[in-house]
Amino acid sequence: MPYLGGKEAVKELRRALSNPNIQADPLRYRNTVLRVIRMMSQGADVSSLFSEMVKACATVDVVQKKLVYIFLCSYATLNPELSLLVVNTLRKDCQDPNPMVRSLALRSMTNLRLPSLVEYVEQPLTAGLRDRAACVRRVAVLGWAKLSNLQPAADLDAAVVNELYSLLRDPDPVVVVNCLRALEEILKEEGGVVINKPITHHLLKRLKDCDVWGQCEVLRVLQRYRPQSDDELFDILSLLDPSLVSPHPPVMAATLSLFLSLCSDLPAVSLAALERVRGPLLSACGSSSREMRFAALCHVQLLLRSVPGLLGEHYKRFFCGYAEPAFIKQRKMQVLVELVNDDNVGMLLDELKGYCTDVSMDTAQTAIAAIGHIGRSYSDRSLEILTGLLTLKQEHITSAVVQTMRDLVWVCPQCSDTVCSALEGCEETLQDDQGRQALLWLLGVYGERLTSAPYTLEVFIDGVRSEASLGVKMELLTAAVRLFLTRPAEMQDMLGRLLHFCIEEERDMCVRDQALLYYRLLHCGIEETRKVLQGRRSDPSLGVLIGRQAEPISQWASSFNTMDALKKAAVETETASRGSPEHVATKLKADLDLPKTLDCCPDDALHSVHHRLVVSKPWLCVTSLSRLPYWFQREAVHP
Template sequence: RMPGIQEYLQQPLLSGLRDKASYVRRAAVLGCAKMLKLQGDSEVDGALVNELYSLLRDQDPIVVVNCLRALEEILKKEGGVVINKPIAHHLLNRMADLDQWGQSEVLTFLLRYRPRSEEELFDILNLLDGYLKSSSPSVVMAATKLFLVLAREYPHVQADVLVRVKGPLLSACTSESRELCFTALCHVRQILGSLPGHFSSHYKKFFCSYSEPHYIKCQKMEVLCELVNDENVQQVLEELKGYCTDVSVELAQGAIFAIGNIARTYTEQCVGILTELLGLQQEHITSAVVQAFRDLVWLCPQCTDAVCRALPSCEDAIQDSEGKRALIWLLGAHGEKVPNAPYVLEEFVENVKSEMFPAVKMELLTALVRLFLSRPAECQDMLGRLLYYCIEEEMDMAVRDRGLFYYRLLQSGVEEVKWVLCSPKSDPSLGLLEDQTERPVNTWASEFNTLAPVYGRERWALVTAHQPAEPSYACSSCTDSRNSDTESLISEGSKEVLKVHPNTGSLTLIPDVYLTAEQFEKTWLSLDMSCHLSLPWCGTVHPDTIQTALHVVHIQTIAMSKAGVQPWKAYLSAQDDAGCLFLTELLLEAADSEMQVSVKQSEAKPEALQTFISALRTVMGAVAGLGS
């Protein structure tokens, strides 16, 4: 609203930073960040940055925290505020003076510091030990993350920390704040991935209250599934059984699916409960039970007979697509054990013209052909009618093609049909694959106390990868530190971080510009190397996630190796609005190494190249954690 006001702000703000009143200094520090934000892409004043660094020694704790936040905002494009040894030790000594918000902020900033010796590491951990018992959940979570990250080479220390944080997490899970409760439950599930029995003795804490919203109840049910053992299985199943008749359809079906998951270990008890629920003749309950049965017989073939005995009379109560598909699959795969299976499928065939869901029709085709192989006399006529309808009258091309496929397959002979369709009806080994092995704490320690456990790893990677996808990128700069007052807090190694490079201009990448593999190869061979760098990488590669994240910032994938291939390679292309091409090769020789990045440019534009590399580095950094 006042474009020219910036030139009048600097002097009052500098005076405010030196004011005797702490309240004025607090406001002035925040004003510095606001002023530089208003200035946009102009250079950062190095003297102002140095002044803020010197204020980290201010007597007022709120001024200290405000300085950290202001420096983080001002130096965001350069990686944020520098935390070296003098600054880290100074902040550690000021922790007791800070309020809870300030403590959680400082603990987060301390993640950037790496102790230089084992003795220093344990001195820091001992100093912060008391914050694991703080009354503030945010302080406890921040302290826990700092412990987990610093003690990455000491698994026994990490395990001890997670035992000590159990109490605060359980308290947060029963908090009246729904947001806090949900976030705590997500972190509990994250911990259970590494320590499966960690909360088993406190399973009753995860029983649902009537007044809780359904999203919290669903999270609690997920946790309960992971806490089941021989001692509490009966109590957990009784609790889940009560949720199955909840007025919320989503919650009731979630409880049924939870019982179905537990049935992989405690089959007989769970099948009995699920069969009993069928007697209620409620549409959504019957549908969920049949879906649970479908998954269960695939993973636990020993329960097939009990499931088949429970199927008769289910068809009348199911109206949704997923429920119909599950029932039809069961009748097709195990119809020889269900006396009325052909007659149930015949009813579906008679109503096929009014069926709204193409997926149900395709499932019906497959099931009826499979049942025809075991009970041909009862299925021949209805199979002919169904094939005729699908080929001659059906408007959906996917259903029509499926009908033609089975018609031609049947013409080739019964033995050929059996060879194609008579695949195994169950695979218990898949249950072992679905049960996740225990993950080391280090694979998720850096994600603790973030939104990653709430969103999920892959979704969070996509969310964060979208952040750099702005049409322009710019870097600002400041001068070397020359203020003698800050020498005690800023070491020689950190001064270069305070140097910010001049503005490199902007870069706009054009979406939907594709090169063929031949065009890429021809252009690549004709160009000289513009830049080569190494990016830190840990663990395996997730090609789909990388490709999606790159696409968000308009970097196209020409070719990419599959996951697990060594060496792993990827070839990328991008084009800016001036027509300059950026061709990139990614090379990862082996897991847990550095990724080599080679970039070639069709035109010599150093500024644009630097900005492109910055964007690429940001995207790859966002998805690198998925491999750990």
């Protein structure tokens, strides 16, 4: 037997399709056509059989017609001239007594997508709009949308648009929805289908007859309409109320989105609508579909931004299941952080503590970060759990705990004593860059409270030659200089060795320039160095979880039931790659005068410039612009 996709196989099929004996046997003829379709679906090039397949469409066998039409639609663009041969057969089939054949012929004619055939397709499509069979009208309506892509919209007859508008009152709900989609496509340059009061009320009354996706389409289009009076608005809301508690999550979400759009000036009504969807939204969060659960959780986070207590009583519904994927577990933990209060904080922390030892490292680290977020309001309980996790001596857990403690003391400085007492000995477990950067920041800022801080830094300094991480080296430099300011006797020799290596032997320009900065800054005097490096140790202005002011619904209403909700609903957290919490980008003044030369002596210019700079960019105080890396120069020149 010839190879399935080879030239010999194609020649054999051509001989079979042209064989009068096979053509006389309907079953053998259909099987031969089926072999052609099978080869086409497997990637073989059978376009050379186009003329034989055109002849095969002249049959009363509906199955064979469908197979041939699939072939013709696939290869019509490669054989535009031969495609004219099949038009007469298709137009003839459009008048067949069988509505299935008529709809199949119409669909195939529009799927040929050849501009040269538009004039032959218009008349059957116009007749199809008035066909007595609903399946033919459905295809004809969508056919006009396809036809609008083959010719400019201006060439479409206005009577066709009027006909489509009239079909919005068709008894078949699928035809109604297809008309909306077709008009959206045809009139996209004019803003889409025009929705007025009669159309709006008609669509709302027919809403229950549509399927799930049809209802979503209708509700999406209705967002363009604005009621003329309050009475009309509440009439529309009354018609929408049953859909607000629909068991189908897409319908519920589309209805709520329409509610929020119509009630943008009525916050009380919007809040009442959010209360109404609580049950369906919780059901969606427990859906068997993972994708549905994830989307529902993202939308829950949006709602909690305006109504923090909306789901407080149902926090157990967001506990993670063992078999759930990691991305759903992480999203649920973010929701649990938003639901914490005085009554459930103990149970939530115990639940999150169990997730900290999950087999998935990402899940465990997310749970630890969630405990840290809760620690903004309940620091004692959270620190007790975090300190206990350090005793497990697991690398990824220790790293996440140290990073969480660093972020926690930045927001809650009263936790610094507990954090400092818990850091003893954890440097032996840390291996990843982010964890070591967090530890170095804590040692630099709170090193005067840690007896072993200089000796811990000495281990890092002794291994700086083999250190591969740029972030760790730069954080080590900052920590060493900071600790030198509080414990000079113990740090003087170590700091000298570190600066000598970074200036004389280090190849990375960022590390070398930062070392030069600190070296020259120290030459300017201890007090000047202290002003630059010993700035604020915390930022309590970031706030706590409990008692936050609710956001207006209008801030996120436009994102509801869109893909933006999957991105905007994430809890705002700092990226794990940063080394210090105070590294927040701030803009310099455009008229800032920078020194033109390097000066190792303190002077008035240095002191005045220092007060005009932010702590996050201290290097601009003492170093020449020409000595900075290119991106620092660009940032200074173009703030």
